[in-house]
Amino acid sequence: DSGVTQTPKHLITATGQRVTLRCSPRSGDLSVYWYQQSLDQGLQFLIQYYNGEERAKGNILERFSAQQFPDLHSELNLSSLELGDSALYFCASSVGLAWDEQFFGPGTRLTVL
Amino acid sequence: QKEVEQDPGPLSVPEGAIVSLNCTYSNSAFQYFMWYRQYSRKGPELLMYTYSSGNKEDGRFTAQVDKSSKYISLFIRDSQPSDSATYLCAMGERNTGNQFYFGTGTSLTVIP
Numbered sequence: 001d002s003g004v005t006q007t008p009k010h011l012i013t014a015t016g017q018r019v020t021l022r023c024s025p026r027s028g029d030l031s032v033y034w035y036q037q038s039l040d041q042g043l044q045f046l047i048q049y050y051n052g053e054e055r056a057k058g059n060i061l062e063r064f065s066a067q068q069f070p071d072l073h074s075e076l077n078l079s080s081l082e083l084g085d086s087a088l089y090f091c092a093s094s095v096g097l098a099w100d101e102q103f104f105g106p107g108t109r110l111t112v113l
Numbered sequence: 114q115k116e117v118e119q120d121p122g123p124l125s126v127p128e129g130a131i132v133s134l135n136c137t138y139s140n141s142a143f144q145y146f147m148w149y150r151q152y153s154r155k156g157p158e159l160l161m162y163t164y165s166s167g168n169k170e171d172g173r174f175t176a177q178v179d180k181s182s183k184y185i186s187l188f189i190r191d192s193q194p195s196d197s198a199t200y201l202c203a204m205g206e207r208n209t210g211n212q213f214y215f216g217t218g219t220s221l222t223v224i225p
Binding site for chain 2: 002004035040041042043044045048056058090092098101102103104105106107
């Protein structure tokens with residue numbers, strides 16, 4: 001158990017809908033990262049927050065947004081969902097801003113029908 | 114061309130074999146190199162973390178980085194059925210902060 005929690009574990013929704021994925025980092029970790037994992041693309045970095053501020057952005061679609069709250073938990077919002085958004089979404093956390101070990105949560109499996 | 118290339122396998126070996134897993138990359142600025150292990154239905158967990166070129170050993174695992182060839186390897190000695198998992202390489206450079214680029218993963222099965 002990495003200490004990173006993610007909810008929900010599974011999410012099934014329809015195209016065009018909006019969903020919110022939630023992540024609680026390990027105690028003491030200030031950075032939260034979001035990743036998307038699909039069979040053909042592997043693990044893709046989406047975005048990083050550090051102590052409430054956005055610090056790095058990867059290939060995140062404009063339909064996706066994230067935030068980190070004062071209690072350091074983070075939410076990833078996915079809107080106008082498409083079939084291709086079906087994937088595993090992982091959250092990871094680390095102590096500092098850069099180059100620390102990232103601890104991954106168990107993931108949220110999103111299925112868009 | 115992807116930043117990181119990794120043979121997806123699958124790779125199947127008998128128990129006790131030496132396993133070699135490899136990744137190539139295109140960005141010569143990468144300085145940080147990692148190997149993650151991911152069991153089915155779980156999140157990735159860090160196995161090895163190396164900086165720049167050279168070797169690093171941890172128990173049955175050895176990570177090698179050859180920056181001149183843009184090639185990294187993970188060796189598993191005396192492989193065990195519990196090593197059956199997907200292995201992901203990841204790497205990053207200082208200029209992009211903490212953004213890591215992952216390979217697509219190699220699926221390994223160790224047969225008892």
